[in-house]
Amino acid sequence: TIEAEYAVGEYDIQILSANQSNGLLTFLNQSGYRIPVDAVSVLNDYIRGGMKFFVARVNLARHQAGVAGGQGRYLTPLQISMRSEKFMLPIRLGTVNARGDQELFIFAITRKGRVEGANYATVKIPADVNVPPFTEKLFGRFYQDMFAREKQMTPIPAMFLEYAWDLSWCDPCAANPPSVEDLQSLGVDWLTPQSRPGSSSGGLRPVPIPQPIPQNGVVQPSIVPLPQPLPLPVFPPQPQAIDAFITRLHLRYNKVSFPQDLQFRVTDNRENFQGRFIIQQPYLGEMVCNEAQAYLQQVKAREQNEAIALSRLTGWSIDYIRRQQAVYPGKPMHERR
Structure with missing residues (x-):
């Protein structure tokens, strides 16, 4: 059964459901898909699990029109949004x-x-x-x-x-x-824009304003200096x-x-x-200080340990690794005098 059909970009998309694998297999074969016989048991498992099938076919005419229009040769990645209690990937x-x-x-x-x-x-x-x-x-x-x-x-x-x-x-x-x-x-879908430091409104300090004092029963107007806004702090951009x-x-x-x-x-x-x-890049310049020999011995030991570690990680032979060390970026430190 075709549950839904869409034309999205360069794709023709169908959502299929089935009660048994034979009907689904027949439909796919008639639609030009090559489905191996070994797929029957797998399809049956998915059908029994209540799954639907997402079929996407590239529409070459629309794809070529997109390429001609400057959209690039590569296919647009497929993005599917759905809700499921099963956290799995078939x-x-x-x-x-x-x-x-x-x-x-x-x-x-x-x-x-x-x-x-x-x-x-x-x-x-x-x-x-x-x-x-x-x-x-x-x-x-x-x-x-x-x-x-x-x-x-x-x-x-x-x-x-x-x-x-x-x-x-x-x-x-x-x-x-x-x-x-x-x-x-x-x-x-759970994210919202976050406020950054220094984005809060305000900047005025509350200052009590003195009330006018009555004189001979008459309230005299008073002039009260208003507080000036404090400069907002400037924060460097934060991640x-x-x-x-x-x-x-x-x-x-x-x-x-x-x-x-x-x-x-x-x-x-x-x-x-x-x-x-x-x-760790070794120092390749001239060394005339008293600590030079100790440093050379330290680098020699480090190069040996690095070669062993690389061989264990990759399976490369120690001889191959040491030949590479001998030519990059120059003569190994332990061979220098």
């Missing part, structure tokens, strides 16, 4: 005809605290580890290999926590926090406190490693966390 249907692993990043915004997996473990990625300076120029490869190794070393299917932050404060701030308007555009907590989860999955849909829960945990890797 992924099983997408794994039926997928080849290999799929990558998924989940950004969850709540008022209460962190979001974690309810039916799969939540594991933090490594953080606060010193790595060699050359890692910066290879950071994309480093992060991919680090994540792949972390997943390989985790014996159970897990969602990896990459970031968790209370948006009411940040110290230090890696970047400007999202504005209230940005969050509202993402569906955060806006936002009543929201953001969580970023990362998982790599397939139908074998993640046979169930993702279930989530909101926790009371508001502890901040971010995957952070520390780079």
Whole structure:
């Protein structure tokens, strides 16, 4: 049954419901969708759970018209607003005809605290580890290999926590926090503009005004100086406190490693966390002070520890890492005299 149909931007959207998978499968096949036979059991599970199906098809004519009109080549992200007692993400249907692993990043915004997996473990990625300076120029490869190794070393299917932050404060701030308007555009509907320091009205101090004194039964007018407004205090711009907590989860999955849909829960945990890797640049200038040799020994030990840490994080060989250390940003400090 077609519950609703919409034409939104470059998409033709249908909301479907069904009582059995055969009817839904027949409709989708007749509409030009290629649904594998393995999808029948998954569809039946969703139908029994009372779920409806959201089908979006790109209308190429409207998309090309948008490109010609300067709207860009990329498809507009789909944003769906709904209310449900089930805090879950159905992924099983997408794994039926997928080849290999799929990558998924989940950004969850709540008022209460962190979001974690309810039916799969939540594991933090490594953080606060010193790595060699050359890692910066290879950071994309480093992060991919680090994540792949972390997943390989985790014996159970897990969602990896990459970031968790209370948006009411940040110290230090890696970047400007999202504005209230940005969050509202993402569906955060409980926020209201916050007042800033120094925005209160007023500035006058209450001063008692003396009353006229009668003389010979006649009230003489009196002139009373009025208090002057006090200058309002000037405050530097302050980051806006936002009543929201953001969580970023990362998982790599397939139908074998993640046979169930993702279930989530909101926790009371508001502890901040971010995957952070520390780079310390050695001093490369001339050193003639008495402490030079002690510093060189300290840097030598640090470089060795950084190489070992990077190898453990990524699986890169120690020999490869030391060759990279030898050419970036120049001769290693421990080889200098």
